[in-house]
Amino acid sequence: MDELKKVLHESIERIKFSFKDDIESIDLDSIYIKYLGKNGEINKLIRQIREEAKEDGTELLREINRIKSNITEDIQVAKEKAKDEELSKETVDLTIPVKPTSLGSLHPVSLVTEQLYQFFHYYGFSVFEGPEIEDDEHNFEMLGVGKDHPARDLQDTFYLLQPDKLLRTQTSSIESRQLKEQKPPIRFVSAGKAFRNETANKSNTSYFDQFQGVYVDKNVDLGHLKWMFTKSLKFVLGEDTEIRFRSKFYPEVEPGMSPDIKCKFCDGVGCEICKYRGWIEIAGGGMIHSKTLEMAGIDSNVYSGFAFGWGLDRIVMSKYGIRDMRLLFNGSIVYQ
Ligand SMILES: [Zn+2]
Structure with a gap:
């Protein structure tokens, strides 16, 4: 059983590291699907722990859930950062002349x-x-x-x-x-x-x-x-x-x-x-x-x-x- 726990723990560590690499290079929607999707890495591992480690997997589940919330938070932060960057690229040119409008004048x-x-x-x-x-x-x-x-x-x-x-x-x-x-x-x-x-x-x-x-x-x-x-x-x-x-x-x-x-x-x-x-x-x-x-x-x-x-x-x-x-x-x- 210790051997199994070791393997599963390594899987958790692998997810942590691969996520760190991915968040720098892959787009955020794809990352979400890859890690947090229904068949994403996290859910797959949770299912595996439940099936294989059974009652001995409590510690591992606690750890994987901690990783899950960290990943969720990191994706959220990265999304907000990306949005800010997008907005900062948008510029308003205040020197563009306004369209002329016809006004009335004195009789x-x-x-x-x-x-x-x-x-x-x-x-x-x-x-x-x-x-x-x-x-x-x-x-x-x-x-x-x-x-x-x-x-x-x-x-x-x-x-x-x-x-x-x-x-x-x-x-x-x-x-x-x-x-x-x-x-x-x-x-x-x-x-x-x-x-x-x-x-x-x-x-x-x-x-x-x-x-x-x-x-x-x-x-x-x-x-x-x-x-x-x-x-x-x-x-x-x-x-x-x-x-x-x-x-x-x-x-x-x-x-x-x-x-x-x-x-x-x-x-x-x-x-x-x-x-x-x-x-x-x-x-x-x-x-x-x-x-x-x-x-x-x-x-x-x-x-x-x-x-x-x-x-x-x-x-x-x-x-x-x-x-x-x-x-x-x-x-x-x-x-x-
Ligand atoms: Zn005349």
């Missing part, structure tokens, strides 16, 4: 508004806003448009169900409010939406963006307004923009003038956008009516001022080559 009306704010800020103008739901007094009365004034017919107004409330037909309503609140010298601009009950077509919609400005001080005259129109239009639309001035009636100013720009779509030849006139009416303005100044508590014998309003949408169309105003209210404007 062209916002871009032009910002440009105008920049221009007027340089000349000392502040920025003010006013409500889109207005009352009759600020939208009409204070601007020289009384209840029976024919100009009310020119501005097809959206009246609200609340008495005396309407959607402002012009951003001049901001002028009415600010003239009352401020003391001269007054210099401010404002941008906002105005609303009129018009059928939408290529050059008219029921709401539009206006840019409004007021300057009240001593000795302000029409020459200042003309200079300011010329300077600001060229600032936004380019130095080569051709401008002409026409005398025009607006109820809130006296005298009134309107700058037109030569149509950039047809270069003055005449097209659908300029209604075959070759010129596009882009803004309006004039000297603030003395009555408006007086109603706001400003002494018209001491102070004078000009007011102006731009049709922002028409400027944006000319600047970016947008041929249909309705596109400005669309979600996907493509311009150059």
